[in-house]
Amino acid sequence: MGLIGSCDGLVCVKECRRGMFILWNPSTRDYKIIPGSFVVEGEIHGVLRRKYGFGYDCNGDDYKVVTLSCEENTVKKKTVAFVSGALHWVVDREADDMRVIISLDLASKTYIEVPQPDYENFSYLAEVGASRGCLCLLAYDNFDYCDIWVMNKYGVGESWIKSIRISYWLGDERNYLGHLKPLTWFIENGEIVLSIGGNLASYNANRNSVRCSSPRKELPSSMVVFQAIPVKLELKAP
Template sequence: MGFENSCLGVARNSCPAKSLAISARILGSCNGLICLTSDSFTVMLLNPCTGKFNVFPDSMLRSNGGGGGGSAVGCFIRYGFGYDASFEDYKVVKIFSFLHIEGRYENMVNVYSLKAKSWKMIEGFNSGSLNGKVGVFVNGALHWEASHSHCSGSFWEIVTLDLAVERYGKIALPSYEDGGVYWTLGVSRGYLVGCCNYEKNKADVWVMKKYGVEESWTKLVTISLPVDRRAYILPLFVAENCDEFLLQLGEELALYNSRDGSYKRLDVYSSGDYFRQAQATTYFESLASPHMK
């Protein structure tokens, strides 16, 4: 779908695998491939450009409780998808996140190697609540936004996983105003993008201009949001001159123009569509194969 006087476009794609068609969830995109999963514990890599896809089993939990002491009150599932350039391998990450104590979570991590065609468990980690359901792939690493609850409020940071060495790290988010906030992450043109959603009807969009350099966080725009918004903004794409922003707001897509402050909701879905929740991801067309040779 094209936008009038815009450099951005939106396309709709049908899922070629019937087993994923209704319950598919997008786990990320990389090098022109989109990763999806379903309720039937199946993962698929899809190239929308060529129509080729690869289906393989999802990871099941094979451990009691949290795996490292302490009882598990509940388990939350988080995913990530990216490319390990050092081994020329695509990897899917699945995190089993167990509530441990006082808002701390114990995370068990499984990694699927497309080259090895198998899952393996790697060293886990402890964290606050991983609010990002899907990791953002930038600079060879996956990124999840995490919050730590304290009596004085919430503290936010980014948890990272380097896919080559399978090592965890942390990145600080930029400072933000007082009041209730909720961070979401995105990637645009190879840059890590953070969106600070305030309880009031506004959101600040930031970009990390030099990866790993926390002082390079730069605020691009403050967006005034519709009064009737019911969800947090997820940044999908930022135009090169930073005058257009493609955003996901719950089940809607929207185009924000920073030149005049206009906010346009995009009618991408027909009324007859069946979906539990609208999903979107950005990708660049390529001939990349979802199979390892």
């Protein structure tokens, strides 16, 4: 199973072996199976690699699972985010090899490039996300810091604000965090939930400290480990 996305309380996952998609409502436990052949194709040339997105088409008053067929050397294996009626993902622009954010409007089926923040220094766009109806992005600042940005007004480049800056160097021991990914894009109670090296973690910006679940991979020694309790979810009708 692979998570494709969520929208209006519905969760979309892909069953990789048979290529089908499952739409699930966790509150009612109702679900619907969609064969892969019924998934809407995005019109991008150079069909070598596929990405998937899930969102709501306001014109058709329906939810859509979209396959984005992209050239292998441009598309990134990152999140596809649904915000303001459009799917968003990160690609390398062929003309100048710059990383950009592309959006696909599900109602009009049109593509546009979304403006990025006015970065203070050299920043490397890593991926996009969505939270509280806002488009968010993760960027590396000189690979010393990880910055999370939030677009307060959709489509307006000047509305980007830096939500949080996370140092790659943790605590006094100068431990390097390595690859991290936000799981929540806003700070709640002074903390933000991350995935660090594939491990669930909670970062406290005030103390520059991390609490991490029982690690599957080696992590900096100064991390405080906590035990996460797995929850098994069963897809079935009530």
